[in-house]
Each structure stands twice: as structure tokens, then as C-alpha cells.
Amino acid sequence: MSRSNGGPPDRSTGSSADEPLSIYGRMPLLLSEREYGTWSAHGTCFAYGIATWCFLTGGYAAQLVGAVQGIVCLVAGNLIGVFLISAPLSLACQRYGLEQVDCCKPAFGQNGARIILIFYLINMLGWSGLILVMFGNGIQNIADALGYQTGEWLVGAGAGFALWLSYIVTTRGVHLLSIFNSVITPALIVIVVFMFYMLLSEHGWAAMVAAAPLDPYPSPAINYAIAVELGIASGMSWWGGIGFLARNTKTRRNSIYPEVLQLGLISGIACSIALLSGLVVGSDDPTQWMIPLGGVVMGLIALVFVALANVTSTAVSMFASGLALRHIPGLKKSSWRFIVVVTTIPLVFFVIWPRELYDLGDAFLAYNGTMHAPIAGILIVDYFFLRGQRLNLSAIYEAAPGGDYYYWKGFNMLALSGIVIGQICYFLLYNPFSGATHWLFSIVPASIAAFLVPAALYWIGMRLWLTQYLPGATGQELPGLQTPNI
Amino acid sequence: MPQDHPDDELANELRRRIKTLDSMEESAFGAFTRIDWVILIVVAVVLPTLALVAAR
DSSP, X not given: OHHHHOSOOOSTTOOOTTSOTTTSSSSOOOGGGOOBOHHHHHHHHHHHHSOHHHHHHHHHHHTTOOHHHHHHHHHXXXXXXXXXXXXXXXXXXHHHTOOHHHHTHHHHOTTHHHHHHHHHHHHHHXXXXXXXXXXXXXXXXXXXXXXXXOOTHHHXXXXXXXXXXXXXXXXXXXXXXXXHHHHHHHHHHHHHHHHHHHIIIIIHHHHXXXXXXXXXXXXXHHHHHHHHHHHHXXXXXXXXXXXXXXXXXXXXHHHHHHIIIIIIIIHHHHHHHHHHHHHHHTXXXXXXXXXXXXXXXHHHHHHHHHHHHHHHHHHHHHHHHHHHHTTSGGGTTSOHXXXXXXXHHHHHHHHHSHHHHHTTHHHHHHHHHHXXXXXXXXXXXXXXXXXXXXXXXHHHTBOSSOSTTOTBTTXXXXXXXXXXXXXXXXXXXXXXXXXXXXXXXXTSOHHHHHHHHHHHHHHHHHHHTOGGGSTTOOSOOOSSOSSBOO | OOOOOHHHHHHHHHHHHXXXXXXXXXXXXXXXXXXXXXXXXXXXXXXXXXXXXXXX
């Protein structure tokens, strides 16, 4: 994704001077402009799937469950989560060349989709903040390995340094990002394979299976249920990248198979290797695994690459967030540099309180389920069951009141209330911040409940009360595009 | 001849793209059959769910 996400947008289109205006902006992409065939779609998703946040997810799961249960939770959960979020987005974004937030307008309304944008930004910038702190931890561990006595301040300083590097990369655009990624991504793949090789050769499968979880709750059933939740939420965390990848593919199959296989399966395997590392080393901090697994020299080299990978991952997230901010009227014509500065503001909190926010990482991961599960359920019902995979492109880009997707003042309150209901369902079953659980949680994952309940209510509500907004209804359609919103 | 305002250029370009995409045959975007759905649902829902139940 990073390769295609780059390019400093400079005007209201978000396009750079020498790039097609549609690729870096919100124009629907024509087939002739799309970059990804089968291999490039798989390759891009593969590179994107093996990212440093896999290390974090594996580390969190290692706190709760052992190797076998953890691998099942992470791989199966990732597959389910990715499939649920990508099914409607992939096929719709591919068919209509749509940017992801625009694709949410038929269900949530012209203005309602901007609320989805908030979740999108929380997701992207939250992950970025966590891996900035991971960079700071890496710096501290490198200093410790070299014999320097350091304090906690170094973690925050390292996170600040990484944020500055990410800002530089993001403002310079696609070229620098591509150079970074052409080095970092292969290195990260080598590190993951190397970690697995060292785990097998130095410790063996039996030791990995026998390793106890690091910090479990008293109930094994609850530990397993939370690990399932982490797996599904991890898959759903890819929500922010789905549309961009899909709109750049030429065929329907290339829009969804690579996402399910690479972001679901391969990413789940990468998370699992991280889980095994955490169990064997006895720490959920990925930056503490490298030296025990690879020795001082190899461990330090790996740590440096992991730290740099954190910068590229953060830059990609800041880039995607910057593009998404173009949906906000006041920022449509702002300079790209200003928009990138805006994306850094929430990340500054991770520099000031790195340890406190990093410790909330597992709760944040689970919280991704509360954000994306209801959206996924509503989008599936809307795109497949209510609209029969047919969207009105003109209505999506229509800023004038009225039109197929305008609803009430631009908001579909039914869909938006579905998100609230989904979050309530989630928190009734499992509160990721307090750890409180309902007895049903060990039977039904909270994110699945938060997916199914809003989906069902949305289908019923649209069929009963909002039929005028469904295809075939009359009286709302405007004659062509009146006031383009681009 | 008066030059178009940049926003008008964008609007015209957007209209052109919408017209192009709306007029294209569905087959131009590649096939996606019931077999694809079966494969995806088995790989991404049924097998993972069975694995999760078995490992509980």
C-alpha cells in the first residue's frame, strides 16, 4: 500500500503536479489508471501484511494464551476479521474506483461518512502512536545492549525522534517512502523468517508449545475468548487500507483474494511468530526479543531495522490519514505540509506519555473491533442485500441536498445509531479497558455480536422505514451531478 | 475563449469519469462467481470458525 499511497498532494484534488489527479485524490479511478494485477496486488498486500504491528499483536496474545491456542486465535481471527471488513469495501471500491470513505456514503450519508472518517483516523493514528513508542523502546534496548545506563525519558525522546523522521518522510512523498520501503520490507520479511528459524533451531517446537502465557487472567476460557477477540480485531484493523488497495485493482478477484490471503492469512502467521517469540523470551515487548533470539550483533541489526520499519509504517499511516483529512471542508485546499502537521498532533501525546499509552495497546487493539465490526455489518447489508451491488456514483459525489444518499441533513441516523448499538453490544460482552466480561463472551466474540446486531437492525430499519432511499424508489434522484463534492 | 475555473475543470473531469464508469459492462471488471464466494466463505469463515471451536 505504501508504494501507491505516496505522493505529496498539493491542491484540492490532492494530486501532485506530475501524477494523475485521481490517484492521490478522491476522483473515481478508471480501469486504465489502476496499478495492480494479480502479482502486484498479492505483493503489495504481502508487504503491507508483514508490518511491525504484527509484533505488537503477537505480544499481546502471548500474555493470555499458549502457542497452539494463540496461533489458532491469531490466524483464524485475522482471516475472519479481514473477510468481514473487506467483502463489501473491496468489491465496491473496485467496481467504482472509489476512495474508502466515499464508499461509506450510500450507507451512512454524505455527512455521516465523515463520522466514519473519525474512526478511520483513530485507527490509523492510534497504531502509529503505538509503533512510535515501540521505536523508543527499541532505542532504549539498543542503548542498554551497548552498556549505557538510560532512563524512561529515552523512550519518549525516541518516539519524538521517530515522529520527526516520519514527518520528513511523509512530507517528501512517494519517492522517499518507496526507497524506504524497498529496503525495509524485505528486511522485515528476513527478520520474521530469521526469528522463526532461531525459535525452531534454538528452542524447538516442544519448548514453544510448553511455554506458559505471560500474564493470563485466572479463567482459561476468558483468556481464550480475549485472544479470539484480539485476532478478529487485528484483522479488522486493516479496515483503513482495504479501499485504497481495492480501487487500484483491475479485476474483482484481485480486489479481495490478496486481502484475505495476505492481510488475513500471512499477517496472522506473522502475528503467530511474534506470539511464539514473546512466549519463549518471556516478554510482550517486541524490542526485547531480538537480542535473546539472535545474539547481540544480529539482535542489534534486527532492532535497527525494526525501528526503521516503525518509521515507514508510521509514515504510511500519516499519509493515509492526510489523504482522508481531505474530506474535511476546511482542509480540502490546505497545503500537504500543513495536513501532515495536523496528523502529528495526536501523536505528540505518545511522545509525552509513551509508557502509559503503550500499556493501553491491547485495549486499543480490541477497541478496533468495536469501531469496525458495526461498520462492516452495515456495509455488507447495504451493498449486497439492499443495493444488489449497484451504487449511484453521481449521488456519492453530490454535495447538494437531496439525492439518493443524502438522508436527513446528510446523515443516515439509522446506520449511525447502528454503530452506537454495535459498540454497546461489544462493551456489554467485553470491556477492553476494564477487562469486565459477560458470560456470553466465552461463546460469542464481542466483535461478532457487534457485527451481527447492527447489521440485522439496519436491514430491518431500511426495509421498514427508509425504503425511499433504496434502489428503485422515486422522488429523491437528482438529474445528474449538480454540485460536485471533490 | 474564457478559461475554466480550476474547480470547473475538476467537476467536468469528475462527470467524465462517472459517465465512463457507469457505461462500462460489468464483465469489464472481472468475474466473481458463486464459486468465488464459496471458496472465500470456506477459507475465511467456516474453516477458521471450526479451528476456533476445536482449539477452545
